[in-house]
Amino acid sequence: MKKFGLLLAGGIAACVLLANVGPLAGLAICLVILYFVFKQFMKSESTSGKIIWGLIGLAALSASLANVPSLIGLAAAYVLYLVYKKWNGTKKSTKNDEQDPFVNFEKQWAELKR
Structure with missing residues (x-):
């Protein structure tokens, strides 16, 4: 049941991310332009150069603020990352395994063989 929920x-996160690919690309482009302008x-x-670059920067900033809904897409990408991480997660060791010196020896020996 846990795998079904994941x-x-x-x-759902993949669908939301795919729906927001366009705004994400627009936000990325606007932020690159804003960095270059800065x-x-x-x-x-x-002074005239600073005024012109400032006006271009304000235009790029307003264009990037128009792409704020793409933050939902970034959140969906993060959720996808968490689902992937949880899906491929390993089992946690029990308290007895941590105290047993032979288990730790076997783990270290296996790492040395690689």
């Missing part, structure tokens, strides 16, 4: 959560703004020494 499969259901992963399927670097040029800091390099510019003239």
Whole structure:
């Protein structure tokens, strides 16, 4: 039943992520442009250059704010990561296994053989 719940959560998260691929790409492009504009703004020494780069930066910032719903897509990608991590998780060792020196020896010996 646990695997079914993980499969259901992963399927829903995958659908949400696929629905938000466009806004995610738009957000990434806008943030790259905003970074480039910021670097040029800091390099510019003239006032008119700073004003022009500032206006371009405001336009890029407003375009990136328009893609805020893509944060839902980022959350869906994170949920997919958690589902993947939980799906392939290993069993935790019991308290007796940690105290038994021979179990730890076998684990270390297996690692050394690799």
